Amino acid sequence: MSVADRRTGTGFEQDVRPLLRARPGLALAEVDTGSTPGFSGTKKLGTALRAAREGELAELQRLIYAEATAGARHRVLLVLQGMDTSGKGGVIQHVLGRLSPHGVHTHGFGRPTAEEASQHFLERIRRQLPRPGVIGAFDRSHYEDVLVPVVHDVLEDRQLERRYTEIRNFEQELADDGTVIVKVFLHLGRDEQRRNLMARLGDRTKQWKFDPSDLTARSRWETYMAAYERAIDATDADHAPWYVVPTDRKWYARAVVQDLLISALAGLRLDWPEPQYDVEEMRRRLAEL
Numbered sequence: 503m504s505v506a507d508r509r510t511g512t513g514f515e516q517d518v519r520p521l522l523r524a525r526p527g528l529a530l531a532e533v534d535t536g537s538t539p540g541f542s543g544t545k546k547l548g549t550a551l552r553a554a555r556e557g558e559l560a561e562l563q564r565l566i567y568a569e570a571t572a573g574a575r576h577r578v579l580l581v582l583q584g585m586d587t588s589g590k591g592g593v594i595q596h597v598l599g600r601l602s603p604h605g606v607h608t609h610g611f612g613r614p615t616a617e618e619a620s621q622h623f624l625e626r627i628r629r630q631l632p633r634p635g636v637i638g639a640f641d642r643s644h645y646e647d648v649l650v651p652v653v654h655d656v657l658e659d660r661q662l663e664r665r666y667t668e669i670r671n672f673e674q675e676l677a678d679d680g681t682v683i684v685k686v687f688l689h690l691g692r693d694e695q696r697r698n699l700m701a702r703l704g705d706r707t708k709q710w711k712f713d714p715s716d717l718t719a720r721s722r723w724e725t726y727m728a729a730y731e732r733a734i735d736a737t738d739a740d741h742a743p744w745y746v747v748p749t750d751r752k753w754y755a756r757a758v759v760q761d762l763l764i765s766a767l768a769g770l771r772l773d774w775p776e777p778q779y780d781v782e783e784m785r786r787r788l789a790e791l
Contacts, residue, residue, distance in 0.1 A: 513551035524744035535691035536750040552757040565772035567605040570635025572775035575680030580639040584688030587698035610641035623647040652729040666736040677741035688749040
């Protein structure tokens with residue numbers, strides 16, 4: 503591909519969004535988890551690309567935050583789902599870690615507490631939503647409530663379909679209120695997960711991150727993949743799109759998520775708010791003090 507054909511300024515050969523957007527009838531087994539769609543460079547180049555675009559994302563974050571001070575409702579919600587060791591925490595650390603903490607809100611959803619389990623499954627999600635002007639990121643999310651129960655066969659189809667409907671309505675409500683939703687399934691290969699878990703067990707500084715329940719989830723891999731396929735197919739929408747991102751090469755997944763966020767923010771056509779005061783008068787008064 504010629505230089506002229508490359509997606510100007512992004513480092514990708516083409517827009518990754520249509521390449522990675524979930525399609526009806528998604529078959530995860532057919533996705534090469536070690537591939538790098540839209541990018542033919544090396545790990546070194548991919549890592550350098552992400553680092554080079556940190557300023558671009560930071561500038562967009564400042565813009566959306568500034569607009570909110572003038573009453574704009576825009577905010578971003580990044581939903582990260584994936585099997586254990588797929589790199590959800592790494593994406594948050596490496597993509598959002600260089601942004602101003604005042605404009606970022608992250609939350610990891612584990613097993614519901616007894617109190618949360620007694621409430622509607624979306625209640626704990628609502629409490630962690632980003633406010634206007636903020637980029638929010640969920641490490642796991644409301645989708646756990648249509649994945650884990652399916653894998654463990656504790657939801658009837660009728661109940662499951664009701665939850666899909668509630669999720670669709672919830673995300674439409676968020677979009678109508680100015681939330682830009684970006685949903686990412688970090689698609690990890692089963693062999694790669696074994697290597698990641700083995701490395702975790704072999705590193706004393708990371709053994710605390712290992713949970714024996716990871717092995718139970720791993721033994722139900724195909725069931726989880728089927729649950730993800732069904733959930734993604736049921737809830738993908740233009741206002742809340744799902745992207746299936748191969749993540750055996752975590753440097754690629756991080757660069758892609760960064761690109762998805764930049765594209766989402768750029769699409770808002772943000773601008774610095776006009777001051778609600780006379781600039782020249784303020785300069786004159788300041789000079790006199």
